Amino acid sequence: MLQTAERGASKSKKAPHKKYLEAFRIMLQTRVFEEKLASLYRGGMITGGVYLGKGQEAVSVACGLFLQKGDVFAPLIRDQAGRSAFGEPLLDVARTYLGSRQGPMRGRDGNIHRGCPKAGQLAMISHLGAMISVVVGKLLAKRMKGEKGFVGLTTIGEGGMQTGATHEGMNIAAVERVPLVVVATNNHYAYSTPNDRQFGCADLVDRAKGYGYEGSSVDGTDLAACLEVISAAVKRARAGRPPQLVVASTLRLAGHGEHDDASYVTDDIRREPFAQDALQRTEQFILEQELMDREALQQMRVEIAAEVDEAVATAQQEDTPVGSEEDWCAISTRELADQIP
Amino acid sequence: MSVTYLEAIREAQTYLLREDKRVFIYGQDIAGKFGGAFKATKGLAEQFPGRVLNTPISEDAMVGTAIGAAMEGMRPIVEMQFADFSSIALNQILNNAGTQYWRTQVPCPITIRLPSGGTKGSGPFHSQSMEGIYSHYPGLVVLTPATVEDAYTMLIDAVAIDDPVIYCEHKYLYYHLKADALPKDRLPIGKARVVRPGRDLSIVTNSAMVHEALAVAQQFSADGIEIEVVDLRSVKPLDTDTVLASVARTGRLLCVGEAFPWGGVTAEVIARVTTEGFHLLDAAPARINAKDTPIPYHPNLWSEHRPNAKTIAAKVRQVLAE
Missing domain, CATH: 3.40.50.970 (Thiamin diphosphate (ThDP)-binding fold, Pyr/PP domains)
Incomplete structure (x- = not known):
């Protein structure tokens, strides 16, 4: 995969992938935005957790970038980049984290549990693997309705790969032969637990064969490789190939959440190739290959900072929900709501 | 047909x-x-x-x-x-x-x-x-x-x-x-049904236990005791109004359920009746459920595990005696 990047680089000032710079901008925006969220969290401005995708921006952005209108995306907690690439406005994120009643979740759910199912982005629940079969159902229904050319993509981690729901969901996708891409990012820590207490197989991508999937691996710190491998998987699924499993390798460069200092991450693992910072690596490549100059990069940072500040400032000015004004009805059929005395 | x-x-x-x-x-x-x-x-x-x-x-x-x-x-x-x-x-x-x-x-x-x-x-x-x-x-x-x-x-x-x-x-x-045939009419979801009118005690129940309750009501009727049987039909939402109206007529309540005893439908019905209709009760409400063990395989054990006509009748007598 690295070869692809090098090939692109050898042709001076030509990006290794046509979406390379677009992807980089989203990665940078994600990093700046997430740093802002972390800072708000430390300042006590965010209630609940803050979960960052630091280190996983390359693989995540590639997950969102090749999906189209009519596709289904079920992201997980480290997919800010993918969500943005799929079209989620930054304001939705700021509103959800800051509890604005104008956000997509209106204070009923927070942080990464947001979504806009009508736009194709499902709102994850915390139980890992649960969203896989939901994507299958969306795809099955689209096929029943006669839609064509759609694809579904969902993400999971090496920890989430070990749940029963993941197994059931991955299998049922193959049984239904729906156009699904599962992108599993092995960031080497499921909360605090390293790989050796998470799975016993040599490589998670080996499971692809067992499920009847086509499998591919990618260096999650290499943006060009992520773009190439994930776009190819999306393309194959869209073309009617079996479901696709992509396993990416990274290191989570933050705690599980911002409450977690990740002191359990060993020095040895920090020296591994997969521990590189995908964003830094991309930026360095861009400068070395003169895809952008420092001035343009700085300009991009300024623009992004303004976008982030505007989203946060807007959300901060909005009303938060009020218990006495809340509609405490969990079902849509109001006349069937149980009247608890 | x-x-x-x-x-x-x-x-x-x-x-x-x-x-x-x-x-x-x-x-x-x-x-x-x-x-x-x-x-x-x-x-x-x-x-x-x-x-x-x-x-x-x-x-x-x-x-x-x-x-x-x-x-x-x-x-x-x-x-x-x-x-x-x-x-x-x-x-x-x-x-x-x-x-x-x-x-x-x-x-x-x-x-x-x-x-x-x-x-x-x-x-x-x-x-x-x-x-x-x-x-x-x-x-x-x-x-x-x-x-x-x-x-x-x-x-x-x-x-x-x-x-x-x-x-x-x-x-x-x-x-x-x-x-005899498929129904032409329907009672909306969310409404309980009084399946047998009575005046002396209300049995509020659901599912198969409705039929056990009806059998018990039949037995008591021979002795001049008229049990009203309410079939909840819908557990959620629970038709508290129909239940309260029944208890208002009879003054006595027995809830029967086939599920395990801790919490559950019978407890919820009693909670609602005692909080909303305490004044309607002439006796403490009672309930009978399955026993608090896994459901046994052998018919001799199974028939004793769930409420049956005999155990329901015994509870009815107990509530009537109060």
Whole structure:
């Protein structure tokens, strides 16, 4: 995969992938935005957790970038980049984290549990693997309705790969032969637990064969490789190939959440190739290959900072929900709501 | 012509598949010539190609798939082979289906059919009544039809509801209950029914226990004691008004349920009556449920584990004696 990047680089000032710079901008925006969220969290401005995708921006952005209108995306907690690439406005994120009643979740759910199912982005629940079969159902229904050319993509981690729901969901996708891409990012820590207490197989991508999937691996710190491998998987699924499993390798460069200092991450693992910072690596490549100059990069940072500040400032000015004004009805059929005395 | 409770469920599904293109049925062993462990879908796969689909043994993924399809505009019916196995899908039902509308404002119209309740010889894992568990969680409608007519109309109504519905069909009633014909009228979901009027005591119950209660009421009637029997029909929402009106007439309340005793439907009914209608009671309310053990296999044990005509009658006497 690295070869692809090098090939692109050898042709001076030509990006290794046509979406390379677009992807980089989203990665940078994600990093700046997430740093802002972390800072708000430390300042006590965010209630609940803050979960960052630091280190996983390359693989995540590639997950969102090749999906189209009519596709289904079920992201997980480290997919800010993918969500943005799929079209989620930054304001939705700021509103959800800051509890604005104008956000997509209106204070009923927070942080990464947001979504806009009508736009194709499902709102994850915390139980890992649960969203896989939901994507299958969306795809099955689209096929029943006669839609064509759609694809579904969902993400999971090496920890989430070990749940029963993941197994059931991955299998049922193959049984239904729906156009699904599962992108599993092995960031080497499921909360605090390293790989050796998470799975016993040599490589998670080996499971692809067992499920009847086509499998591919990618260096999650290499943006060009992520773009190439994930776009190819999306393309194959869209073309009617079996479901696709992509396993990416990274290191989570933050705690599980911002409450977690990740002191359990060993020095040895920090020296591994997969521990590189995908964003830094991309930026360095861009400068070395003169895809952008420092001035343009700085300009991009300024623009992004303004976008982030505007989203946060807007959300901060909005009303938060009020218990006495809340509609405490969990079902849509109001006349069937149980009247608890 | 006569129709069994099971046939009514099959007929309701036939009607739904015929009338509503959005409906499909998803479950284990339900397609092909086999037509389901209880034959509730027999013949439907042939009649409606591509809309009665066998699934792998993956209760979690079955429900997850149904959730996704429902959010995409379909009206899936999931058949659990036995209610007991829906425990595998609890996460999808409670945390995904049950929270979906509240969180995203996108309705999740799935109907999950649970072949529920005990039959002799079925043992701990093929006999459970889970309506209490599902009712405890927000976001679900929970139905327990006790008659052939309700089995038919409530399933059709369930699929029309824009929210997740847990439809608990009782396995004992599948073959034991017959009606002359499919019903023309229906009582709306959410309304309880007074199935036998009385004046001395109200038995509030649901599902198969309605028939045990009616048998007991019949016995007492010979002695001049008139028991009113209320069939809840819908556990959630619970028709508190009809229950209170019954207790207002009789002054005495016995709740009967086939589920385990801790918490549950009978406890909820008593809680509501004592908080809302304490002044209506002439005696302390009572309840009788299954015993607090796993459901036994042997018929001699099973028949003592669940409430039966004898134990219900004993409770009736106790409440009347107060």
